[in-house]
Amino acid sequence: MRWMDTLAREAERRLPTPVLTYFQQGAGAGLSAAEAEASWDAPRLLPHVLRDVSAVSTRTSVLGTEVDTPVLVAPTTLQRQAHEEGEVAMLRGAAAAGSLVCVSSNAGVPFRSLTDFGPWWVQAYVLRDRKLTVEMLDRARTAGARAVVLTADTPVVGEKYGTGPSVWETVPPEHLLTNVDGQGVAEARLEKAADLTPAAIDWLRTATGLPVVVKGVLRADDARECVAAGASAVWVSNHGGRQLDGALATARALPPIAEALAGTGAELYVDGGIRNGRHALIALALGATAVFVGRPALWALTVDGATGVERLLTALTAELTHAMTLAGTPDIPSLTPDLVAD
Template sequence: MAIAAGRARQEQVYRDGVSGRRPRVPTSAAELERRGRRAMSRRADAYVGGGAGAEATMRANRAAFDRWETVPRVLRDVGTRDHSVDLFGRRHEHPLLLAPIGALDLVRRDADLEVARGAAAAGVPMIVSNQAGAAMESLAGVGRRWFQLYWSTSDELVDSFLARAEASGCEAVVVTLDTTMLGWRPRDLDLGHLPFSRGLGIAQYTSDPVFARLARERAAAPRSGPAPRVTPAAVRTLLEISRHHPGRALDNLRSPVPRAAVETFLDVYSRPQLSWDDIATLRSRTALPVVLKGVLHPDDARRAVDAGVDAVLVSNHGGRQVDHAVAALDALPGVVEAVADRMPVLLDSGVRTGGDVALALALGARAVCLGRPFTWGLALAGAAGVAQVVSDVLAELDLTVGLAGVRSAAELEVRRRY
């Protein structure tokens, strides 16, 4: 199928410019970040933009793209370009998905629905976060969706999430492996701010029947330990929890369940004991294709093949989990070689532009996930901002491929600069 996304997007911008209209969000990655961050609250910017430790991994993710260069070829017929990919027997017009990002209600009200609408308008799937502010069922029918799974300490809750993902029309489940505990994130720590402790980003849990039962059981149990101190900040937190919990805020204020739900979440969401034995049970737990997210080592990629999963996603969680970790793009060629065409390899972490997407595809990724840039578009213009950011990335990808003299990014000639 011929794709003309690049020229069409350029022509639209320049035609609008004749009438004095400019893009709603910046097309420059650097300016998009600058303005998007300014549009966020301090807490939202810290949570979305922050990384682990001194944030060396975040810097390494970006530096990795600078170590590669494209060698354009000329006088080739590139009038027809095709960026479509097949994933798990389904065709995708574009090799791009939106990465799962939790607690997006920090950025904008009804953020997950806005992201779903923006992704659908741009023609790419959204990976719905396990830590979303909207239940997965509320996004059903809004574009194509995958579901991200954080493996809870409760296997019963894991099974409930998987069943709900299937029933709500998700096309795959993305099991995040690198967040069995939260990384050391100074930007959040210095603010003393974890959105989940305020009831933000736990809607998948509070909408789940298994979790609701666990929360009710906790609320009914005798409290142990010292009572929390009553301070103005504690009162504000209680009000936040009551607003974000399902039901009427006034009723929630009178009930012990919303606070118990937050405490239950903090107890069950992470599972440091997660192992390959758990992954081996997935085929009996869900009919959905399974993607393992957070694979960086070739040996882990080989074990994923042996475990019978359907794909791996090379990712260091955008630099949010381990400081001084290997850059995702640097890890990609080794994982691709280890997998040896036995399953698709995807990539996220550090992706900002269509040129970045092109490099990742040329190095063997089947598709790429975009993260922080769409949140900056969300902050600036809601669903329209998300759609524009995605459309701009796809347009640059298309132009990069055509101007390099090839018809798809996989055909690009690339080499290391140093």
């Protein structure tokens, strides 16, 4: 058994039940969450032969940042419930593996504590109070965030079903929204904005001076509109199956979006059910610039902190390297759509 396959079960033994439930659950009946991994297992590959693969490189760049691996870490909240160092440990582990982290705007540590670690982006939920949003992003930019990731699929939070106490009833307040100054602010102003349009992309870019990535895109027409509005990249995601249940698996949504963005210069990312190097190879061949993992990184953080995160990302990159070798593809640019059978 792969070490990575033991992580979820080991994390189950360590996490408080409400936190474990929150990390695991999808929205509604859990249809989208349940089919994510299988959707990457379905495609079949057409490997090249007689190609020089004596040296295989996974090095690439994302929005101008050089990374040793295209396997990156997606934003997740409550990381201090997984490990006492929270996002600090996540960044340390990712940096040691030559990767990059997208840090949640709901982070449990101050952005300023992340300055001395590896490259990171900040994920943004735009709040009803735009001023609070800009102040939060200003803190991130000052601390070294290199891009803003606008989560676009959450005008409201997808309904989750469960029994027992909610995670929000059990988590200390200091583990949430550490970088949003909500003191004395009406709770309604801290809710997510439901009135966003493509104009929000240029607004964020102007307010922060950083490139903007739009996360939560599943449609080719939306992807084109995001890039036309100024997005530097589009992130194909159904939020880990945590928003609209029954939303299309990202493995199926990726190809038409890649086709729609061809020639635009925009980068393209994908998450959702990527659990091994073969999955990553398929995503990259289908047009992704990089792939992101969410829950596996949380499990690794829970089990062994920064060391666990480094080991996870290093292992996934090693699997990707192995798959690339067998596919006759010595570098990331050689991963092309014809490697995946129709």
